[in-house]
Every structure is written in structure tokens, then in C-alpha cells.
Amino acid sequence: MSKVDVYDVHLVETVASTTDVKPLPLATIDIRVPLPDELIHLSLEEQDSLERHIVRKMDRRLMPIIIVMFWLNILDRNSIANAKIAGLPKDLNMNNAQYNTCLLIFYVGYVITQLPSNAILPMVRPSIYIPLVTCAWGLMSMAQGFLHDFQSIMVVRFFIGVLEGPFFPGVIFLLSCWYKKEELIKRIAFLYAGNILSSCFGGLIAAGIIGGMEGVAGYAAWRWLFIIEGLVTVAVGILAMFLFPDYPRTTRWLTKEEGLFAEWRLSNEVAGIIDEDSSGIWWGVSEALRDPLTYLFTFMQMMLTTGQSFTYFLPSIIKTLGYNNTITLLLTAPPYAVAFLGSVALAYSSSKRKEFCMHICFPLTISVIGNILAMIVHGTGARYFAIFLMAFGVYVVYNVNYAWVSSSIPRPQAKRAASLAIINLMSGGATHFYTSYLFPDNDAPRYYMGGSALTVAVFLCAMTAITIRFYLARLNKKIDAAGGDAEAALRANKGHTETMKAFRYQLHWWTWPLPKALGTEVISIYHTSSKSADAAKIGKSNFIATSTEKWAEKHSRTLETILCTFFKNGTQLEEYILMLDVGGIMVYVEIPESALPPLPPGLITGNNFAPRESNTASKKEVLQMFKLKTDQKIKSWVEEVPMENCIEAVEKL
Structure with a gap:
């Protein structure tokens, strides 16, 4: 998912994509303050x-x-x-x-x-x-x-x-x-x-x-x-x-x-x-x-x-x-x-x-x-x-x-x-x-x-x-230029001294799923269905609620990439990996709050699973890609080629 000119932090727990097109760098920000000790037990x-x-x-x-x-x-x-x-x-x-x-x-x-x-x-x-x-x-x-x-x-x-x-x-x-x-x-x-x-x-x-x-x-x-x-x-x-x-x-x-x-x-x-x-x-x-x-x-x-x-x-x-x-x-x-x-x-x-x-x-x-x-x-x-x-x-x-x-x-x-x-x-x-x-x-x-x-x-x-x-x-541009550090940006403005991270002045809200715009199917994954309407508004093709029965089995080996923007204790990591296709990638945008749960060796080797650190692009890079797409009038292009013609297809590339 790509967020452009979003002035409120919006939590998207996990975004997954399934396509034969390699996803472009994504830009999703999730910043949360730790719960008080009295509330840490809440799921x-x-x-x-x-x-x-x-x-x-x-x-x-x-x-x-x-x-x-x-x-x-x-x-x-x-x-x-x-x-x-x-x-x-x-x-x-x-x-x-x-x-x-x-x-x-x-x-x-x-x-x-x-x-x-x-x-x-x-x-x-x-x-x-x-x-x-x-x-x-x-x-x-x-x-x-x-x-x-x-x-x-x-x-x-x-x-x-x-x-x-x-x-x-x-x-x-x-x-x-x-x-x-x-x-x-x-x-x-x-x-x-x-x-x-x-x-x-x-x-x-x-x-x-x-x-x-x-x-x-x-x-x-x-x-x-x-x-x-x-x-x-x-x-x-x-x-x-x-x-x-x-x-x-x-x-x-x-x-x-x-x-x-x-x-x-x-x-x-x-x-x-x-x-x-x-x-x-x-x-x-x-x-x-x-x-x-x-x-x-x-x-x-x-x-x-x-x-x-x-x-x-x-x-x-x-x-x-x-x-x-x-x-x-x-x-x-x-x-x-x-x-x-x-x-x-x-x-x-x-x-x-x-x-x-x-x-x-x-x-x-x-x-x-x-x-x-x-x-x-x-x-x-x-x-x-x-x-x-x-x-x-x-x-x-x-x-x-x-x-x-x-x-x-x-x-x-x-x-x-x-x-x-x-x-x-x-x-x-x-x-x-x-x-x-x-x-x-x-x-x-x-x-x-x-x-x-x-x-x-x-x-x-x-x-x-x-x-x-x-x-x-x-x-907002000053905040972006400071790498999302509102404190530094506002100090530079000489009129604001609030010490805040991830604050954006709310002007308007429009989102554009960059992977989908370039031919990628984008799926939102959340622990309940409460965010399904929000996902639909920003153009998600599908929605998976992890609280439903057999949610992972229904999507077994269907996803190429999972982008995880928030990982909390109790997250069912094994089920997520089951949804990845062979050679699938799971990218963590933030550091998990504790050690990851142990995984069966066969699960990793059988799926050729590869965990990665965040490759989140900066907002500047995302905007540059939008400008390139607009200036050059780039359109999504997908061509299905029969397997017997795969050699010819590769040569065309």
C-alpha cells in the first residue's frame, strides 16, 4: 500500500500482494505508543x-x-x-x-x-x-x-x-x-x-x-x-x-x-x-x-x-x-x-x-x-x-x-x-x-x-x-524532508516547537495503491473485519480477517509478498507463512516487540521462505515514481504467454 499526502497515521496491520509482477517499493507508516502496563494484557x-x-x-x-x-x-x-x-x-x-x-x-x-x-x-x-x-x-x-x-x-x-x-x-x-x-x-x-x-x-x-x-x-x-x-x-x-x-x-x-x-x-x-x-x-x-x-x-x-x-x-x-x-x-x-x-x-x-x-x-x-x-x-x-x-x-x-x-x-x-x-x-x-x-x-x-x-x-x-x-x-513538505521527524521540521520553521513524530497537518486524504496501479493485486490482512470498509476505499482487491475460521488454509500458497507493518505478541506467524507461495517474501517494516516465535524447520525449507528487513521507500521516492508515471504516461501492461512460448517471451524482455 502506498500513502501519499496522508496527514493522519493510519494503521494497516499487514498488506499482501499476489501477482507475477514484482512489487515496487512500498511506503506504509505505522507508529504506535506502547500501552500502559495496566493495559498490556489487552489483545x-x-x-x-x-x-x-x-x-x-x-x-x-x-x-x-x-x-x-x-x-x-x-x-x-x-x-x-x-x-x-x-x-x-x-x-x-x-x-x-x-x-x-x-x-x-x-x-x-x-x-x-x-x-x-x-x-x-x-x-x-x-x-x-x-x-x-x-x-x-x-x-x-x-x-x-x-x-x-x-x-x-x-x-x-x-x-x-x-x-x-x-x-x-x-x-x-x-x-x-x-x-x-x-x-x-x-x-x-x-x-x-x-x-x-x-x-x-x-x-x-x-x-x-x-x-x-x-x-x-x-x-x-x-x-x-x-x-x-x-x-x-x-x-x-x-x-x-x-x-x-x-x-x-x-x-x-x-x-x-x-x-x-x-x-x-x-x-x-x-x-x-x-x-x-x-x-x-x-x-x-x-x-x-x-x-x-x-x-x-x-x-x-x-x-x-x-x-x-x-x-x-x-x-x-x-x-x-x-x-x-x-x-x-x-x-x-x-x-x-x-x-x-x-x-x-x-x-x-x-x-x-x-x-x-x-x-x-x-x-x-x-x-x-x-x-x-x-x-x-x-x-x-x-x-x-x-x-x-x-x-x-x-x-x-x-x-x-x-x-x-x-x-x-x-x-x-x-x-x-x-x-x-x-x-x-x-x-x-x-x-x-x-x-x-x-x-x-x-x-x-x-x-x-x-x-x-x-x-x-x-x-x-x-x-x-x-x-x-x-x-x-x-x-508537511518540511516534515517529509526531515524524514518524518516533525520535531526537526518544526524547529526549522521557527514557529513550532512541539516534539512530535509522525504528525501530519490534515488537508485532504487520498490513497493510491501503487502496486495495484502497476498491475498488482493488493490484499489487506487484519485481525478483524472492522477495517474492510477502509480497505475497500483505498482500492484493495480483497480482505482477509485472521479471526475467521481456517483463514490461512483458504489462501494457502497464494501470496508472493507479505508486508507486515505491525507485529504484536500472539501474531500467528506460522499461518502467515503458509499463505506464501514457494520463494515468498515476508517484509517487516518495524522491529517486532519481542522475539519471533519458533518455526518448524520444514516450513521454512519447504516454502523456501525468506524473511527480509524493511525496504520501505521514502515518500520522496514514491512521489518521484508517481511523477515519472504521470509525465511519461506509463500504463500497466500484463501479457499472458502460454508455457510453450516462455522462451520467446523471455527473449522479448
């Missing part, structure tokens, strides 16, 4: 089973409560936009500029707490810290329903920002301490789906409250909106204290064995970096600021957030179409519902293809078109359709973008936490210092200033994604 089958069990348990215990809390986080933050059209500015004697300042002051507080909070998060218990801040911002959200002037709502909005600031970057950091890179994409997609659904159902909830609770107990309907939503947040925060996890090794709903394995599999992913570093908070901040990726991802996320800033004005924008308050709030839901479906589909596609850049750029093009249409079309239906395009493009890519950030900023904890906090601080906080003023009432109904700003921002976001794509490709 490969037991490790696979345990990992699947742990991931399922994490999905059941970790994801639901986080999604609900994030849903409420966005709901409480955005409820002021729905309250605006229900009379909040009039009741508090606020003009348009003062309303926009209320939006701005929230993000002043939001920015202040993000970086310090994420810096201390590795040293505290998330199971207590995050639920506490959730209860606190819920109480402050309720307080908005009892205010009577501009000055008081300014103070309350500021403290809501202070209390909401730690949540999102903290949750993204926490998820990266539980899930592997390829697992993060789907989980962040589901998490951010909570954002989109919050915007969707927020309008529906507001329509119900504002349409049915005006004057209840002497309060305006917009006041009940804040009180009810804040009360629900407090209740969920209290519940979260009993459900929220800490880190894998210390969480109460994992056994000791499960906790050790959950931590080991993350360490194994980056070949040795573990999430226990004592370098300190400011070391992590310093390392994050030294990394160019922090600045690139920050700018891209800032432009994406700018593209989404119409959210706080969407009810006001839709109201210019001529509908009453209730219908206006109901009409805010469909664009977000479509964006939700698109975000799930895009996340699935990105996860399946292991690709980020084009999954970001293509939807952003749709958003650019929507922004332009919203400024130039006149019909009510056409303008409402433009809102669908605006929301779709910028919302569906958000989860893919954050998954790219999380998978490209590796461990240790301190740096990753600081990087995520900086990115969210600037994009989720500082961006709103100017976006709060992009849609003034006197610019209705076309909102040329806001539409133009969003169009430029979305375009710059796409261009930055392409820039990051090429930058990461250059870093």
Missing part, C-alpha cells in the same frame, strides 16, 4: 472493542449535555434581537445607536474572560467550572427582564458577556481532550448544529412568548422572553453539575481501565504527546503566539463571524418585508433550518473525505451570492430567498472550520487551549466591536453598508482558507 481485538465502547460512552454522556448548554448559550445571547421588535428599545427609551451599543458591550465582557479562562481550565475541574458559569449567565439573562433604562441593561449585558465568554472555547478545548482528530469533525458539527438550531427555534420560541404573553402579570412580552429563557438555562446548569465530565483519567463515569485507554489513544494519535504538561499557562500563550497558524485561523474565523453578523439584525431585516411581529419571528426559522441540514451534510462529507479547504470555500461562494442579491433584488420572495443563501453559506462551514482548527493545532494542552481561546476571543469577541454597527435602521431596507461588508468578509474568509491550505502543505 488487538480487545483494544478495538474497548475503543468503540469508550467512544460510544463519550457520545452518550458528553455530547448531549454540551449541545443543550451551547444551544442555551446562543439562545440567551441572541434573544435581544427578538426583544427589539417587541418593543425593548421603546420601553427603555433607547435609540438605535444605544441598542447597537448594548450589542457591543456584551462582547467587551466576552473578550475579557476567554483567554484567562481557557488558560486555567487545564488546572480546574470542568465538571464544576463550566456548569457554574452556565448558571451565572442564566441568572444575568433573567435580570434583563426587570430593567428599566439604558444604563442598567448596559451593565447587565456586559456581565452576561463576562460569564458566557468561558463556555465555547472551553468546550472546544475539552472535546479535543476526549476525541481524536478525525472524530472531532462530526462532534463539532453536532455541537455547532446547536447554534443553528438555537437561532432556528429561538425565533419560534420568541413568536410564542411575544404573541401570547403580552401583559401577563403586568410585564411586557419581551420581559417574559428574558425571564423564561434565563430560568431554563439555570435549571440546565444545575443538572450539568451531575452530568458534566472532567478529563478521561479522572472522570467518574469511566473505569480506571477505560480512562487509561482513553488517554492513551490520544497520546498514540500524535505518537507520544500526552495531555499532562507542567509548562505553565503563559508558556502555552507564548507558544500559541509564536505559531503563524494562530494568526491565519484567527483572521479566517474573524471574517466568517463577520459574515454571520446579520443574525442580530435578522428579525429587523425580515420585518422590512412588511410582516407583523409574530410572522416576522416565524420567518426567521426556515433559513436556519436549511443551514442546519446543510451543516450536517457538509460535516459528513468533510469527515468522510478528510478535506477542509474546498468544503469551506464552496459554501462561502453561495453566501457571497446571497449578500449581493439581498442588496439588488426588489421582490419580497427574492429578498427572502437571498436570506436563505446568506445564512446557508456562512453557517454550514462553521463546524468544518473549527474542526480544521482543532485538528491542525496539536497538543500539548497549554498551547492548544491558548490557541483556541485566542481564535475565539478575536473572532467571537473583537469582531463584534464593528459588526454591531453594520445594520443601522436608517440603512433599511437594502442595508448597503452591512451587505457590502459581509460580502468582502466572506470572500476574504475563502481566500484565507486557500492560503492556510498551501501553508500546511509547505509544513
Whole structure:
């Protein structure tokens, strides 16, 4: 098997080939970190089973409560936009500029707490810290329903920002301490789906409250909106204290064995970096600021957030179409519902293809078109359709973008936490210092200033994604030039000092079985059938599971070469040799972890078996062969010659 531009280490236990064509040098990399002593007794089958069990348990215990809390986080933050059209500015004697300042002051507080909070998060218990801040911002959200002037709502909005600031970057950091890179994409997609659904159902909830609770107990309907939503947040925060996890090794709903394995599999992913570093908070901040990726991802996320800033004005924008308050709030839901479906589909596609850049750029093009249409079309239906395009493009890519950030900023904890906090601080906080003023009432109904700003921002976001794509490709080339030594390559880059082996920045994943491309049948051998789908994706002709009955007998003397990339205690070496044809070769890419088991003399002499050391080619050599094949338009050539014509065939050669 040949791996080209693969940015995640992928375990293929054994690859075998059967053909009359001599296999070319192969390039398969398998790097694993030794299991902790407490887990050394686990077989490969037991490790696979345990990992699947742990991931399922994490999905059941970790994801639901986080999604609900994030849903409420966005709901409480955005409820002021729905309250605006229900009379909040009039009741508090606020003009348009003062309303926009209320939006701005929230993000002043939001920015202040993000970086310090994420810096201390590795040293505290998330199971207590995050639920506490959730209860606190819920109480402050309720307080908005009892205010009577501009000055008081300014103070309350500021403290809501202070209390909401730690949540999102903290949750993204926490998820990266539980899930592997390829697992993060789907989980962040589901998490951010909570954002989109919050915007969707927020309008529906507001329509119900504002349409049915005006004057209840002497309060305006917009006041009940804040009180009810804040009360629900407090209740969920209290519940979260009993459900929220800490880190894998210390969480109460994992056994000791499960906790050790959950931590080991993350360490194994980056070949040795573990999430226990004592370098300190400011070391992590310093390392994050030294990394160019922090600045690139920050700018891209800032432009994406700018593209989404119409959210706080969407009810006001839709109201210019001529509908009453209730219908206006109901009409805010469909664009977000479509964006939700698109975000799930895009996340699935990105996860399946292991690709980020084009999954970001293509939807952003749709958003650019929507922004332009919203400024130039006149019909009510056409303008409402433009809102669908605006929301779709910028919302569906958000989860893919954050998954790219999380998978490209590796461990240790301190740096990753600081990087995520900086990115969210600037994009989720500082961006709103100017976006709060992009849609003034006197610019209705076309909102040329806001539409133009969003169009430029979305375009710059796409261009930055392409820039990051090429930058990461250059870093990967440096790693390859250093012979796979990421530490040396990153030192040469002068912006990275992680000590990692076998790390690759994930840009896209495409594999090409070089032997098969040149006429060789390639078979994947694994201890269970769990990898059969992966083998099929990369073009394997067949699959052998060593856990099936008489697996070796069924393929006796059918293989010419076996490439063994991982040899663990208990591997049935004798059965492998039985599958080799006379004169077959078995190549070890890595040193076995212990002495090979004894073999019957007759087996070796009868099969003329020849063990070999690794002849794995470097990635540079493999790429050279690809270039040669492409430049010279080389095609596979196989000619069957009858035995009686073998002399003539040899002479032709």
C-alpha cells in the first residue's frame, strides 16, 4: 500500500500482494505508543472493542449535555434581537445607536474572560467550572427582564458577556481532550448544529412568548422572553453539575481501565504527546503566539463571524418585508433550518473525505451570492430567498472550520487551549466591536453598508482558507524532508516547537495503491473485519480477517509478498507463512516487540521462505515514481504467454 499526502497515521496491520509482477517499493507508516502496563494484557481485538465502547460512552454522556448548554448559550445571547421588535428599545427609551451599543458591550465582557479562562481550565475541574458559569449567565439573562433604562441593561449585558465568554472555547478545548482528530469533525458539527438550531427555534420560541404573553402579570412580552429563557438555562446548569465530565483519567463515569485507554489513544494519535504538561499557562500563550497558524485561523474565523453578523439584525431585516411581529419571528426559522441540514451534510462529507479547504470555500461562494442579491433584488420572495443563501453559506462551514482548527493545532494542552481561546476571543469577541454597527435602521431596507461588508468578509474568509491550505502543505513538505521527524521540521520553521513524530497537518486524504496501479493485486490482512470498509476505499482487491475460521488454509500458497507493518505478541506467524507461495517474501517494516516465535524447520525449507528487513521507500521516492508515471504516461501492461512460448517471451524482455 502506498500513502501519499496522508496527514493522519493510519494503521494497516499487514498488506499482501499476489501477482507475477514484482512489487515496487512500498511506503506504509505505522507508529504506535506502547500501552500502559495496566493495559498490556489487552489483545488487538480487545483494544478495538474497548475503543468503540469508550467512544460510544463519550457520545452518550458528553455530547448531549454540551449541545443543550451551547444551544442555551446562543439562545440567551441572541434573544435581544427578538426583544427589539417587541418593543425593548421603546420601553427603555433607547435609540438605535444605544441598542447597537448594548450589542457591543456584551462582547467587551466576552473578550475579557476567554483567554484567562481557557488558560486555567487545564488546572480546574470542568465538571464544576463550566456548569457554574452556565448558571451565572442564566441568572444575568433573567435580570434583563426587570430593567428599566439604558444604563442598567448596559451593565447587565456586559456581565452576561463576562460569564458566557468561558463556555465555547472551553468546550472546544475539552472535546479535543476526549476525541481524536478525525472524530472531532462530526462532534463539532453536532455541537455547532446547536447554534443553528438555537437561532432556528429561538425565533419560534420568541413568536410564542411575544404573541401570547403580552401583559401577563403586568410585564411586557419581551420581559417574559428574558425571564423564561434565563430560568431554563439555570435549571440546565444545575443538572450539568451531575452530568458534566472532567478529563478521561479522572472522570467518574469511566473505569480506571477505560480512562487509561482513553488517554492513551490520544497520546498514540500524535505518537507520544500526552495531555499532562507542567509548562505553565503563559508558556502555552507564548507558544500559541509564536505559531503563524494562530494568526491565519484567527483572521479566517474573524471574517466568517463577520459574515454571520446579520443574525442580530435578522428579525429587523425580515420585518422590512412588511410582516407583523409574530410572522416576522416565524420567518426567521426556515433559513436556519436549511443551514442546519446543510451543516450536517457538509460535516459528513468533510469527515468522510478528510478535506477542509474546498468544503469551506464552496459554501462561502453561495453566501457571497446571497449578500449581493439581498442588496439588488426588489421582490419580497427574492429578498427572502437571498436570506436563505446568506445564512446557508456562512453557517454550514462553521463546524468544518473549527474542526480544521482543532485538528491542525496539536497538543500539548497549554498551547492548544491558548490557541483556541485566542481564535475565539478575536473572532467571537473583537469582531463584534464593528459588526454591531453594520445594520443601522436608517440603512433599511437594502442595508448597503452591512451587505457590502459581509460580502468582502466572506470572500476574504475563502481566500484565507486557500492560503492556510498551501501553508500546511509547505509544513508537511518540511516534515517529509526531515524524514518524518516533525520535531526537526518544526524547529526549522521557527514557529513550532512541539516534539512530535509522525504528525501530519490534515488537508485532504487520498490513497493510491501503487502496486495495484502497476498491475498488482493488493490484499489487506487484519485481525478483524472492522477495517474492510477502509480497505475497500483505498482500492484493495480483497480482505482477509485472521479471526475467521481456517483463514490461512483458504489462501494457502497464494501470496508472493507479505508486508507486515505491525507485529504484536500472539501474531500467528506460522499461518502467515503458509499463505506464501514457494520463494515468498515476508517484509517487516518495524522491529517486532519481542522475539519471533519458533518455526518448524520444514516450513521454512519447504516454502523456501525468506524473511527480509524493511525496504520501505521514502515518500520522496514514491512521489518521484508517481511523477515519472504521470509525465511519461506509463500504463500497466500484463501479457499472458502460454508455457510453450516462455522462451520467446523471455527473449522479448
